[in-house]
Amino acid sequence: MIPTNGAARLWAAVSASLALFLMITVTVTYTGSAAPAAATSDAAGDPQQFDVALSEFTIEPAEFTATAGASLTFSIENTGQAVHDFTIDSGPQSETVPAGGSTTLEVDGLNAGEYRVFCSLPGHADAGMEGTLRVTDDSGAAPEAAGHDAGDHSDLTPEQMVAGHVEGVKAFPAETAGKGNQALKPTMDGDVKVFELTADEIEWEVAPGEVKAGMAYNGQIPGPRLEANVGDRVRIVLHNELDVPTAVHPHGLVVPVDQDGVPGLTQDPVMPGESFTYEYTLRNSGSHMYHSHFDSAVQVPSGLLGAFIVHGRDEPKVDLDYTMILNDGPLGYTLNGKGFPATEPLVVDKGQKIRVRYMNEGLQIHPMHLHGMPQRVIAKDGYALPQPHLEDTVLVAPGERVDVIIDATEVGPWAFHCHILNHAEAAEGMFGMVTALMVQ
Numbered sequence: 544m545i546p547t548n549g550a551a552r553l554w555a556a557v558s559a560s561l562a563l564f565l566m567i568t569v570t571v572t573y574t575g576s577a578a579p580a581a582a583t584s585d586a587a588g589d590p591q592q593f594d595v596a597l598s599e600f601t602i603e604p605a606e607f608t609a610t611a612g613a614s615l616t617f618s619i620e621n622t623g624q625a626v627h628d629f630t631i632d633s634g635p636q637s638e639t640v641p642a643g644g645s646t647t648l649e650v651d652g653l654n655a656g657e658y659r660v661f662c663s664l665p666g667h668a669d670a671g672m673e674g675t676l677r678v679t680d681d682s683g684a685a686p687e688a689a690g691h692d693a694g695d696h697s698d699l700t701p702e703q704m705v706a707g708h709v710e711g712v713k714a715f716p717a718e719t720a721g722k723g724n725q726a727l728k729p730t731m732d733g734d735v736k737v738f739e740l741t742a743d744e745i746e747w748e749v750a751p752g753e754v755k756a757g758m759a760y761n762g763q764i765p766g767p768r769l770e771a772n773v774g775d776r777v778r779i780v781l782h783n784e785l786d787v788p789t790a791v792h793p794h795g796l797v798v799p800v801d802q803d804g805v806p807g808l809t810q811d812p813v814m815p816g817e818s819f820t821y822e823y824t825l826r827n828s829g830s831h832m833y834h835s836h837f838d839s840a841v842q843v844p845s846g847l848l849g850a851f852i853v854h855g856r857d858e859p860k861v862d863l864d865y866t867m868i869l870n871d872g873p874l875g876y877t878l879n880g881k882g883f884p885a886t887e888p889l890v891v892d893k894g895q896k897i898r899v900r901y902m903n904e905g906l907q908i909h910p911m912h913l914h915g916m917p918q919r920v921i922a923k924d925g926y927a928l929p930q931p932h933l934e935d936t937v938l939v940a941p942g943e944r945v946d947v948i949i950d951a952t953e954v955g956p957w958a959f960h961c962h963i964l965n966h967a968e969a970a971e972g973m974f975g976m977v978t979a980l981m982v983q
């Protein structure tokens with residue numbers, strides 16, 4: 544769905560004010576303020592080793608003390624549920640570490656000083672993943688601040704902050720390569736609807752110029768949207784072109800256990816180069832998903848996920864039926880695989896009705912807040928609620944699907960974003976889980 548010219552004009556007219564709709568959260572920005580020094584010839588050159596544990600949202604320990612000029616080895620373990628890294632203010636940075644993973648960061652000869660250490664993933668430092676590395680010289684002289692105080696939340700001038708915000712909003716919706724969640728038309732084999740899914744590693748442009756390593760079904764993140772009707776017989780043929788094993792789990796669907804896609808429990812893993820065929824009859828309608836169930840804390844946030852919508856009887860009539868898949872991890876904070884300003888606006892006319900099917904494939908919760916109009920919550924996990932109710936902020940936990948109806952009664956460009964604000968905005972402007980509902 545591409546906004547019309549009218550919508551784009553409407554958007555441009557009020558773009559400058561949109562930035563003010565969201566509370567500004569500030570994050571620390573940093574510059575390389577202390578160049579690594581050559582190791583000195585004294586005892587300071589002895590190697591020093593530190594164990595570091597990363598989790599949501601702490602770095603343990605939060606304080607390190609080292610000697611100037613020494614070779615420092617940080618043995619880093621990610622004990623959390625999300626992807627993290629370990630970054631030192633002067634520039635050295637570990638590779639990103641998946642949940643349960645570990646890595647090592649070697650740093651040679653830092654100058655005496657106080658350095659901020661943190662996780663560089665958007666929002667993680669603000670959420671608490673930061674600490675201090677004190678590097679002292681032999682003289683025991685008090686270290687000079689080499690980085691920035693924890694309380695010094697931005698190097699940006701007010702004008703630079705405004706410029707960043709306006710630039711992002713002006714660029715919205717920004718063009719990027721690749722589009723996920725595209726409807727996949729099945730082929731028919733008799734009465735069976737056949738969907739072919741090929742899993743492979745890809746490069747994915749999350750936001751303009753921001754290309755990240757991901758995993759995808761049919762080259763798109765989220766994977767193609769599967770749609771069928773309750774009572775249909777479907778066949779899902781998975782081809783594994785990844786370098787690692789995988790499998791597909793039909794999340795939310797009631798299927799025979801041997802179709803549940805859990806390697807080791809219900810089937811063998813699908814090895815690189817192999818294929819696997821699932822076939823079942825759709826028994827329950829609603830907003831469901833399919834995703835990898837192998838090394839899933841890596842494969843799902845990396846992109847091996849998609850919507851599986853089963854249409855039933857008595858569905859509400861709407862003008863726009865919009866699937867919004869939430870994700871967090873190696874691709875950052877995304878809506879349908881893209882971060883603001885590359886997210887897609889929802890464009891409707893005044894008086895129209897929208898159904899949003901939220902699906903959370905990430906490892907974190909995301910409270911989705913729409914400005915201007917309430918959201919009528921009609922279904923949870925594909926099951927109709929006996930008593931629909933209104934909310935303006937709809938919490939979607941990992942694995943959950945929540946369906947809402949929005950009556951587009953108020954004209955204008957309405958901010959629509961995750962209300963964990965560091966999933967949506969930084970001092971430099973909005974990013975990640977932000978889009979807009981544009982009512983013309």
Ligand SMILES: [Cu+2]
Nearest residue numbers: 909961963966
């Ligand atoms: Cu969020």
